[in-house]
Amino acid sequence: MLKYRMKREKSPGLPKVHAKEYQFMGxxxxxxxxxxxxxxxxxxxxxxxxxxxxxxxxxxxxxxSYRHAWELVDSMNRQARTPLVETxxxxxxxxxxRLTEAGEKAIEFFWGFHKRFKKFLEQEMxxxxx
Amino acid sequence: MLKYRMKREKSPGLPKVHAKEYQFMGxxxxxxxxxxxxxxxxxxxxxxxxxxxxxxxxxxxxxxSYRHAWELVDSMNRQARTPLVETxxxxxxxxxxRLTEAGEKAIEFFWGFHKRFKKFLEQEMxxxxx
Numbered sequence: 001m002l003k004y005r006m007k008r009e010k011s012p013g014l015p016k017v018h019a020k021e022y023q024f025m026g027x028x029x030x031x032x033x034x035x036x037x038x039x040x041x042x043x044x045x046x047x048x049x050x051x052x053x054x055x056x057x058x059x060x061x062x063x064x065s066y067r068h069a070w071e072l073v074d075s076m077n078r079q080a081r082t083p084l085v086e087t088x089x090x091x092x093x094x095x096x097x098r099l100t101e102a103g104e105k106a107i108e109f110f111w112g113f114h115k116r117f118k119k120f121l122e123q124e125m126x127x128x129x130x
Numbered sequence: 131m132l133k134y135r136m137k138r139e140k141s142p143g144l145p146k147v148h149a150k151e152y153q154f155m156g157x158x159x160x161x162x163x164x165x166x167x168x169x170x171x172x173x174x175x176x177x178x179x180x181x182x183x184x185x186x187x188x189x190x191x192x193x194x195s196y197r198h199a200w201e202l203v204d205s206m207n208r209q210a211r212t213p214l215v216e217t218x219x220x221x222x223x224x225x226x227x228r229l230t231e232a233g234e235k236a237i238e239f240f241w242g243f244h245k246r247f248k249k250f251l252e253q254e255m256x257x258x259x260x
Contacts, residue, residue: 021162021163021209021211022160022161022162022167023160023161023162024158024160024161025158025159025160025161026156026157026158026159026247027156027157028154028155028156028251028254029155029156030152030153030154030155030258031152031153031154031155032151032152032153033151037152079151080260081151081260102260105259105260106260108259109257109258109259109260112257113254116250116254117156117250120246120247120250121158124158124243124246127239127242128160128239129235129238129239130210130211130232130235130236130239
């Protein structure tokens with residue numbers, strides 16, 4: 001959730017508390033065929049999977065149950081044109097989990113989207129007439 | 131809550147369902163000193179108060195309890211620099227409720243904000259790489 005404090009121009013007659021009177025808030029997410037496809041929490045989960053190479057470790061790092069993390073990954077993979085996360089089973093070293101190119105693109109896009117949204121809210125705040 | 135379907139360029143090889151695969155969603159609101167100051171529901175309530183000249187009738191038109199509507203109005207008035215709604219008590223014709231100039235400005239600003247947010251989401255959708 002984004003949160004921006006209202007910055008007002010300083011005015012000698014205005015009590016200081018008024019300078020931070022309002023905050024512009026917002027949330028953005030992308031829905032897929034079934035439900036949420038990408039949102040803030042899902043993107044952080046993808047980043048942790050990239051970092052740890054494991055859904056178990058990624059979940060642990062976020063204080064999330066493995067089951068919930070697995071369900072989020074499954075939901076993203078089912079709704080994407082091509083999966084965002086892939087798990088190699090068996091072989092030497094056992095099953096590693098990694099992001100696909102689509103997974104990398106999802107992260108990159110989302111943070112850009114988030115940053116532009118932040119800027120949008122800041123711009124709106126400047127026009128607030130109250 | 132805003133909701134936009136992904137419009138993809140038509141491609142003969144692409145199943146039609148893919149054309150509306152993703153939807154960009156969002157919410158925006160303004161917080162004040164205590165909690166939410168302005169949001170979609172509060173703005174609609176202000177519009178109904180303007181229309182009906184009464185919190186009771188405005189609440190009824192939205193299927194909302196009078197108590198809840200009154201609390202929302204009180205929350206907006208407490209958090210605004212100058213009240214958004216004023217009630218004239220007594221006098222000929224009894225107590226009418228009407229919007230102040232600040233109330234009118236709040237409505238006007240919020241719908242502009244909402245419209246620009248819609249446009250922002252549409253623009254973001256165009257750059258979505260998945």
